[in-house]
Amino acid sequence: MSDPILQLKNIRKNFDTFEAIKDISLDIREGEFLTIVGPSGSGKTTLIRLMVGMDEPSSGEIWLRDERIDKLPANKRPTCMVFQSLALFPHRSVGENIEFPLKIRGVDLQVRRQKALELLELLRLPQSYHGKRIHECSGGERQRVALARALAFDPEILFFDEPLSALDYRLRKTLEKELKALHEKTGKTFVYITHSLEEAMVMSDRIAIMKAGVFEQIDPAREIYSRPVSRFVAEFMGEVNLIPFKIAGKVLTSPGEIMLSKSVTSDISGQLKKANASCGTIVVRPEFVAFGKGQAADFSVEGRVLQDYELGSRIQYEVEAAGLGLVTIEKLRMDMFDGKPGDQCTLSWAMSDCHLIVGE
């Protein structure tokens, strides 16, 4: 693995008595697409502002390759950010906006113009847009102009502060894919923050889940989805069923009237004992719960279907399971439950589709 391009070492940031960032360390790899996801107030905007140089950390160090940069102001750093508001200059044309970072550097007008036209083409905007006013552009076009302007700066790392959050669903989906393609095409390091998990999953090489000023987990999307380290991460990554287990005395007690196969009982209690924990949570995603009792069913429980919701390609069911409360199930259309709300059913799933979170 190559050396990190940006390193955060024990970064803290306090606002008066409020600790926005609590001791964060992070290595960002050269050329990766890293997304920092967290609910609002988790400190992700504060963190990105520290990384681009709009704020100084209260303590800790930031290194860009071999250079310590945490005391450098934003205009002295070779990084650039696409703002949530996009921050396009309304008094300048599309072309002038894109050329702005080059103008600051004193690049020749002809060279500047040439570069702006190239970038327009890269972002699939017609060249005639060079003279257009910003307010004449649509939301998606502005997005591309802001991106072109950031690329014109030719930064070492490109930061994004939720730039897609104001767009409608379809456009957002298109731009997410374009952004991922652009990342591959330019080979630059992208650091993206968002509160939308879907956005993060589509684009990123790695996702960092942030909660109250610390990272809960940093892993590729698939890993985070199937092996969350905490209940917070599990719940943040979409619909999930969390089933708590306890060890009382030496016996594993399962909640409700859930039936466990022998091998699973010893597996779970073994894992918990090994970690010296008295409790744990089984994480099972809605798509892995089956109706009926299959061959490989390690867990099974009786229940009654309460509700079904159309999700388009899938259907979601809410099942009242004996002693467990609500269990959420999602099925593709071809695997639909052949009954209606109110019907009794048996639910089952396999241990190989679950993940055990040890401890509280």
Add this chain to the structure above:
Amino acid sequence: MKPSYSTKIVLFAYGILAIIFLYLPLLSVSFASISRARYLTFPIKAYSFKWYTKAFESDTVTDLVIISLKVASIVTIVSMVLGFFGALAFARYNWRFRHLFQKVILLPIFFPQAVLGLALLIWFNSLGVIPTWKTAIISHLVWISPITTLIIAIRAYSFDSSLEEAARDMGASTFTIFREVTLPLLMPGVISAGLFSFLLSWGNFPLSLFTTGADLTMPEWLYAKMISGYSPLVPTVGMLSISVSLFVIVFAFAVAHLVRMIKQARI
């Protein structure tokens, strides 16, 4: 909502009445200025432009115009600069006494101007400054620069501060940000503030009355001549004064329109 027919009639009548109420007095002044007779009587028996000729030939009137113009121009320029930086402090930056500053700076607008003028006169006297048209500039500024600050601050409030941050992020120094982003974005506010300050200073009477000393601005002269020594030169000079104000406004609109046309043509 579309107004009904009867509502339309009422609204129309109301509009007409408002316009008559506002502009009829001005119209009568203009009639007075072109009447041949020494005193205004209706209907006017004979028209004449001789008072305009007299006004243009008169040294007194030339002096009035020069002094009023000097005061108004200097007040305009200084209050634009003061208002610009005041507005930045007012609306864009967070600092300890900001809220106090916002209130204190606007207070002079609501003082009776006569009291403000008197206070300044007493102050000039105790400092040993002899009041002339130059001291009037200061008194005008005390009243007008809060207004320009307010006008520019309204513009500054709608200013997205991430624009400046973005410029800095792309390598711009503080001065470059000011020149490339802050100034051009606040410019429409600065221009309209300048327009306001010129017109307010040009037409100001109470502050000038107290603080010009031996010098006379146009409104002061109008008042003095009304009190004693009325001649149709008074409405004539009045009309000339209004014409200057109108000219400034029309000129500003024309320039704004032209700028827009040029921008459109570039695209």
